[in-house]
Amino acid sequence: MNKIVVIGGGAAGMMFSTQHIRKNKEDSVIVFEKGEYVAWAGCPTPYYISSSLDFGAVVSRTVESFTSKGIDVRVNTEIVSVNKDEKYVVTDKNEKVYYDKLVIAVGAKPNFKLDNAYTLSNPSDAKKIKEKIEDRSTKKALIVGGGFIGIELAESFIEKGLDVSLVEANSELFPIISKNTKDILYDRIKESGLKCYLAKKVTSFNDNYVILDDDTKIDFDILVLATGVKPNIDFISQIVETKDGKIVVDKHFNTSVKDIYAIGDSVYNINRMGGEYIYQPQGDIANKHGYLLAANKEFKGTNRSFASSYFEIKVAGTGYSLEEAKKLGYNAKLVEMTGATKNSHFKEAKENKVEVVVDVDNNLILGAFSVGYDAVAQFIDQFSILISQKVKIDELINIDFCYSPTNSTVWNPVLVLYRKVVK
Numbered sequence: 001m002n003k004i005v006v007i008g009g010g011a012a013g014m015m016f017s018t019q020h021i022r023k024n025k026e027d028s029v030i031v032f033e034k035g036e037y038v039a040w041a042g043c044p045t046p047y048y049i050s051s052s053l054d055f056g057a058v059v060s061r062t063v064e065s066f067t068s069k070g071i072d073v074r075v076n077t078e079i080v081s082v083n084k085d086e087k088y089v090v091t092d093k094n095e096k097v098y099y100d101k102l103v104i105a106v107g108a109k110p111n112f113k114l115d116n117a118y119t120l121s122n123p124s125d126a127k128k129i130k131e132k133i134e135d136r137s138t139k140k141a142l143i144v145g146g147g148f149i150g151i152e153l154a155e156s157f158i159e160k161g162l163d164v165s166l167v168e169a170n171s172e173l174f175p176i177i178s179k180n181t182k183d184i185l186y187d188r189i190k191e192s193g194l195k196c197y198l199a200k201k202v203t204s205f206n207d208n209y210v211i212l213d214d215d216t217k218i219d220f221d222i223l224v225l226a227t228g229v230k231p232n233i234d235f236i237s238q239i240v241e242t243k244d245g246k247i248v249v250d251k252h253f254n255t256s257v258k259d260i261y262a263i264g265d266s267v268y269n270i271n272r273m274g275g276e277y278i279y280q281p282q283g284d285i286a287n288k289h290g291y292l293l294a295a296n297k298e299f300k301g302t303n304r305s306f307a308s309s310y311f312e313i314k315v316a317g318t319g320y321s322l323e324e325a326k327k328l329g330y331n332a333k334l335v336e337m338t339g340a341t342k343n344s345h346f347k348e349a350k351e352n353k354v355e356v357v358v359d360v361d362n363n364l365i366l367g368a369f370s371v372g373y374d375a376v377a378q379f380i381d382q383f384s385i386l387i388s389q390k391v392k393i394d395e396l397i398n399i400d401f402c403y404s405p406t407n408s409t410v411w412n413p414v415l416v417l418y419r420k421v422v423k
Helices: 011-023 045-049 063-067 123-133 148-159 183-192 283-295 322-327 376-388 393-398 413-421
Strands: 003-007 028-032 071-074 079-083 088-091 096-098 101-104 108-110 140-144 163-168 195-198 202-205 209-212 217-219 222-225 229-231 260-262 306-310 313-319 332-339 352-359 364-372
Touching: 003 011, 011 028, 011 063, 011 071, 011 283, 045 123, 045 148, 063 071, 123 222, 140 148, 148 163, 148 306, 183 306, 183 313, 183 364, 306 376, 313 376, 322 332, 322 352, 322 364, 332 364, 332 413, 352 376, 352 413, 364 376, 376 413, 393 413
Parallel strands: 003 028, 003 101, 028 071, 101 260, 140 163, 140 222, 163 195
Antiparallel strands: 079 088, 088 096, 108 229, 202 209, 209 217, 306 313, 313 364, 332 352, 352 364
16 A cells, blocks of 8 residues: 655646546545645636636536545645655645655746736636626726736636736737737737737836836736746755756656656646657646556657637647747748638638648648637647657548538648648
8 A cells, every 4th residue: 555645636636646546446645735626727717707607617526526535635735845755745734744655736836926916826816806807996907918818818807898908028929820820819809909018018016007118007906917837846846856947757757756756737748749848837738647647657748739719719739830940950831721610601601720830851740820710729639639640741631531511621721731732
């Protein structure tokens, strides 16, 4: 019998715990979670805030549902230190708990925090933001950061009737995607009334306004910082090997210390194509980590696949951008096309823009990105599979796709890529 201690009750920690106890009923599993919820999902939180989803979409299971399966779950309990030699952890209640195996699944924390600003990194944060914006005195919202959370929160706030401004230091939103492909996103942002300040930085904060680097003043009733996240590993960063503030693990999630493993948003992943480290704090990756660690199977890395949306406009991508590919030394080119989910003569049919980065010398796909209306992520999923399996472009014509006028077009974007590349 092994005593397993898991630090962190989010997606990775609870996936591991449930799968491990199912396969190893003789083991004991103790999960420490510093918050009040476990098995929560961060991705639905903007839609809970807008009331498009209820709280059950964020926290779908109770602590009792796990304890009934034999998992000892201790919420509102933070681990403050780890003794790797004597193999025990110490809680904020000064309790010492010994382990045979330790799993670090603490997730991430905001890159930047201010006393008068909100952040969104857990269910409690989401409840506080929702309560604030539903206060009738809250009229103006300011979001600093134009990534996934920033854009999705902007939509949620607009849905709630707020006047919303967004500040992003980069000159573009989703800079990995070319401007031509995402012009419909910018059109929708303008149409929605979102005030978008690109290539701008906040130089000073006050209780109810900020000043930008061009002296623009933006008033707010609620300020949300959405400037990205970093691993929440201060308590163990001097014990296990780290790089750029992320825990380094091998394909089986072993850290540099025997019997200590790390999964989820606390670790660096490996890019499947180039082998370089990549940080990808996403719920689907965290769940995979937990599942594979419990099964003692290796994780082969990621393609950096992602998806997001702004109202009806969907955004998705995988792999390298053209600029990234060229910097890495590839003889790369960009192939542009459109894709749709039904015959273009239907009145409701709308086209998605698709761009694919091609390795000219090796006849392979390096990346793919799409912005549009329907099945954007599903189109990109197809390209991610092709990238992972290193399928040659001249083989794509042999793939048999489903077709009917109401479900698809004759030429799937994968087949269009073949026609544009193979002469």
